[in-house]
Amino acid sequence: MAAVVSITGLTKSFGRSMALDGLDLEVSEGEVHGFLGPNGAGKSTTLRILLGLLRADSGTVRVLDGDPWRDVVTLHRRIAYVPGDVSLWPGLSGGEAIDLLGRLRGGLDERRRAELLDTFELDPTVRGHAYSKGNRQKVAIVAALSSNAELLILDEPTSGLDPLMEATFRQEIRRELTLGRSVLLSSHILAEVESLADRISIIRRGKVVETGSLEQMRSHARTNVAATLSDGAAGLTGIPGVEGLRIEGSRVHFSVDAGGLAAAMNVLSGHGVSALTVTPPSLEDLFLQHYGERGGQEQGQRRPQ
């Protein structure tokens, strides 16, 4: 698969503060790429550089085989964007705003526009100042999805949407995928990324610290195991990769990395296992591996990657 976005060694600073510090990111054609990180990690800055709104300090950035700073107009015909915090013109109706953006890109898909207004239950006659945050977000979503762009760049698109609308949004994004579009979805809503993204990049302090499909990430992350054994669990302590072992009577809890999983299972079966729960790491676990120990340095060192 060709890359629609490829970034290597991107840096960007604002005055003294370093927003991006050697960021690498690659989005393949036809995938939803989840761009995960808390506020201030550098997600929006990255997206703005991809849109040519900000200029990179160093590094190479290619979008749809173009230079996002130099080839603004030609690239933007093929890209649609939903800002993180949509601000509308107070005096313009939502419909006028959608059509303005459509006109700038030389027309929009009329049928899709009508359909989207309907599914998102958006009233296009309301003036900008009277929309709620969620409805402003919908205006930008409708404008982006009714364009014929190949690449959708979405910056926390569902902030302010209620859970029902979030579900609608996911449905619409899946539909975009069937049309062959690629999506770069920045978010801090794990469930959204988990359910939509083919691949995920986790960004921390201006760097991508982990990237891959959820499965790949899981394979080198730790699995949580809980078991009830008929005799002691002495053998578990010797297995490489087992950590956080807790024994409460006949119950044992521990986590184990992929390399030690087979050995651990052997030990368990040798001790007469009568109940077993194996939980693969959730995205939240993966995320917390990079962020959860924000204060605890030692834990961070113990878990490289």
Add this chain to the structure above:
Amino acid sequence: MNGAHAARAPLSGISVTGTPLTGTLALLRHAVRLDRWKLLPWLLVIGIFPTVSYSVYGSLFSTPLEAKALQLSLGTNPAFSLLFGPATDLGTAAGFTAWRVQMFGMFFAALMAVFTVTRHTRAAEESGRAELLDSGVVGRHARLASAVVLAWLASAAVTVLVGVALMVAGSAPAPAFALGGAFGGMGLAFAGVAAVTAQLGSTGRTANTLAATVLGVGYLLRGLGDTLDDSRWLLWTNPMGWAEEIRPASENDLRPLLLLLAAALALTLLAAWLESRRDFGAGLIASRGGPARGTLGTWRLTARLNRGAFWTWGVVFVALGSVYGLVATTMSGIFNDNPFVKQMIAFRLATEEQLLFAFVEVLLLVLAFIGGVFGIQVILRFHTEEDEGRAEWMLSAPLARLSYVMPTVVLAALGPAVGMAAGSAALATSARLAGSELDTAQVVFQGLAEVPALWLAAAVALFLVGLAPRVRAGAWLLLVYWLLLTMFGPVLKAPDWLLSTSPFHVVPNVLESNPDWLPVLWTTLLAAALLLAGLAGYRRRDLMSR
């Protein structure tokens, strides 16, 4: 609403029986804390300007005769009366100060009060700040009351500041506090006006515009009252006229202050009555829905965003021009009454026509200043789009930066020029209709001669937006500096090189046999250079994000 508050109060355990004003004091404290840095510049500018003027008086005129001469020569030009009120007594420092700063002080004190009240009422409702506060234990009218009281306190502070500062500079107490009282009184009354307009408009901008319109109309009425024959009664029709009737330094009559105070109270009560007749967030002038489809592109969007400003300033241009034209007819009366003028004409130092045109020139300068405001406003409006995050969205479409900014550049170049043409044409027309002998073509020509200076003002704003957006407000300061320098520089005997830093000063008089257009050409070239630099900067810089 009352029921809701009564139900909420016991929960918080503070008061069981809330009145409509419960919580006013708490809100007031909060408002003071929010506003201290916003009000300070107003207080300083309004408070210090009179003292500066008072202090330079001694160095200005070496003999009392010189002051008298200035008074007489100002008397030859009713434009000054129209703009700043009559110069009744320039023989004393206090009299000179009162004439020079009274209109400015009154105007700015009123604006300060208007902005303060709107900020804490309508604008707070609009931004959602008020909702948070109103859900606490506050009475129905508490927020309005706290806003008005804050503006009143600020107005009182202006009075005290002006009075004390002038006394420190050496003035007698009576004129010092009379001048301070005229400023403070305007603040009181216009806090009331803004309290009412905040109920009428559904946005802070509408509320401010309505109140400023009242102020502008008042300013015009009192100007006519000062200049037209037999129309002194016009002064009694509005707060600005009342404040002027205090006549600091010459009469020190504090009775009009009572009128201003009464107006302030009556208007505030009216506002409270209106407030209980509307819903939270809604104005009595309702905002309607819009069309479901749109056909806007960048050009029409720019037109749409500046539509309000265009028509507002268009009306101001034509209205001011027409009113100024009317005043031209009283010129011959003034020439006959004024012995100084009679002498000038007798000794062929000036013809009546020249004196008339000198009058027109000063008024055109005021129109030009408005044109400058309009141009800068158009440019800064463009930056607001970036500031509020809409430019980011627009530029995510296939739209180059230069194509995005171009409609704004064209509007900033043409809009003020059209306004200037319309204003000067209106001036000449109304003057001719009233029987004056002004030549319309000459007046319009003189008006258009100011246009390059307006371009320079707008170009400075664009230069800043392109290269140093954080200090873009500097364009306003520069415009004010140019106006003050051009209006008062010659009176204050500023050196030529200093006067020449204002593009308005270097505009030649088109009646001269050999007008010098070179400075105007330079102004135009400088404007073009700044424009190009600004555009290049805007194309290359990072878009500011929120």
